[in-house]
Amino acid sequence: MKDLLLEEFRARFGRTPSVIARAPGRIEFIGNHTDYNGGTVLGASIDRDVWVGVAPRDDGQWRLATAAKDGVVTLPAGSGPARQSGEGSWVNYPLGVIAAFPEFGLRPPAGFDFLAVSDLPVGAGLSSSAALELASALAFLASSGQAAPRETVVRLCRHAENNFVGVPCGILDQGVSGFGQRNHLVFIDCRGPVFATVPLPAEARFWIFNTQTKHALVDGLYAVRHRECMEAAARLGVPVLADVTPTALGAAEAKLPPMVFRRSKHVVEEIARVDATVAALCTGDLAAVGRLLTASHRSSQHLFENSTPELDFLVDRLTAAPQVHGARLTGGGFGGAVMALTTAEFGDAQAAAVVAAYAGRFGHRPEVLHAQTGDGAAMAD
Numbered sequence: 001m002k003d004l005l006l007e008e009f010r011a012r013f014g015r016t017p018s019v020i021a022r023a024p025g026r027i028e029f030i031g032n033h034t035d036y037n038g039g040t041v042l043g044a045s046i047d048r049d050v051w052v053g054v055a056p057r058d059d060g061q062w063r064l065a066t067a068a069k070d071g072v073v074t075l076p077a078g079s080g081p082a083r084q085s086g087e088g089s090w091v092n093y094p095l096g097v098i099a100a101f102p103e104f105g106l107r108p109p110a111g112f113d114f115l116a117v118s119d120l121p122v123g124a125g126l127s128s129s130a131a132l133e134l135a136s137a138l139a140f141l142a143s144s145g146q147a148a149p150r151e152t153v154v155r156l157c158r159h160a161e162n163n164f165v166g167v168p169c170g171i172l173d174q175g176v177s178g179f180g181q182r183n184h185l186v187f188i189d190c191r192g193p194v195f196a197t198v199p200l201p202a203e204a205r206f207w208i209f210n211t212q213t214k215h216a217l218v219d220g221l222y223a224v225r226h227r228e229c230m231e232a233a234a235r236l237g238v239p240v241l242a243d244v245t246p247t248a249l250g251a252a253e254a255k256l257p258p259m260v261f262r263r264s265k266h267v268v269e270e271i272a273r274v275d276a277t278v279a280a281l282c283t284g285d286l287a288a289v290g291r292l293l294t295a296s297h298r299s300s301q302h303l304f305e306n307s308t309p310e311l312d313f314l315v316d317r318l319t320a321a322p323q324v325h326g327a328r329l330t331g332g333g334f335g336g337a338v339m340a341l342t343t344a345e346f347g348d349a350q351a352a353a354v355v356a357a358y359a360g361r362f363g364h365r366p367e368v369l370h371a372q373t374g375d376g377a378a379m380a381d
């Protein structure tokens with residue numbers, strides 16, 4: 001990917017970048033919609049990244065390009081960048097990062113040429129946007145001679161997503177891209193937030209099936225779920241749903257409209273499943289981990305209602321295979337991808353059978369990614 005970045009940078013800007021950073025996509029392992037509810041979550045950074053190269057300019061211009069699109073977006077350098085729309089709206093991720101710099105006591109970069117390249121599928125629920133934010137933030141810091149603790153970078157990127165891009169996401173995506181480690185899962189207690197890693201048993205394998213479908217209202221639906229959870233916490237008289245145990249929620253059922261109760265039940269039981277998953281990982285019991293993953297999906301399907309027939313179909317087919325420990329939708333839901341945790345015996349033949357069954361039912365093929373864990377965001381040499 002680095003060679004591709006250098007080549008594209010030369011093609012667009014006629015020179016080489018002075019700094020290069022990369023940041024990985026992530027799998028949401030378990031902990032669905034728990035992050036902004038103050039709960040816990042487990043994620044894995046994967047071996048697919050967004051790479052960003054930056055070279056300073058001295059004419060007061062920001063020039064941004066991505067290998068995925070033709071052209072260059074040119075803007076005047078300054079501390080209050082304007083949100084872009086249409087074809088160039090992808091620049092809102094790096095611009096949002098710049099807009100957040102002063103909020104975290106950092107100097108926005110002066111003029112630059114910027115290029116992003118990626119081998120991470122967009123719109124698959126693998127957080128290509130968080131990866132672009134993290135890689136941009138590291139490159140801007142290095143190119144402007146500044147440094148910041150990793151936790152600040154992660155929080156700054158989430159701030160960009162919440163305030164500039166306008167998605168009320170939690171800390172999961174940026175936290176996992178920032179704190180990921182090969183052969184480990186990232187555990188986040190989102191209330192702090194506090195970041196830790198949990199070793200992943202060596203025999204664990206991941207397969208990702210991207211439906212390449214996306215609900216037209218996906219961002220709006222995410223915001224609706226966010227609002228429903230906040231309403232539930234307010235009705236229960238707590239700051240966040242993580243303050244409620246499954247037993248206490250059961251006792252308070254009468255205080256909540258049925259739909260809000262179902263949303264809350266998903267969140268508080270999901271937090272309990274995250275803790276149970278950490279315990280099962282510590283004893284290397286991948287079969288138990290798999291059962292928790294599939295239970296998480298069923299809860300999304302029936303209680304949180306952020307699944308789709310395509311995602312349910314994949315989970316049903318995958319969990320019927322003896323080599324699959326468990327499977328679930330990964331990320332916000334309403335489309336995107338399913339992740340399966342498998343034994344090493346699950347291979348191309350098994351994946352092809354799932355793809356064929358899916359294509360027979362829905363008339364298009366899901367994209368298959370045999371991704372593995374990878375290291376978190378870093379500067380490239």
Ligand code: GLA
Pocket residue numbers: 028031032033034035036169170171172173331332333
């Ligand atoms: C998206 C958000 C995350 C998290 C998940 C659902 O990926 O960006 O913050 O809320 O959905 O768990």
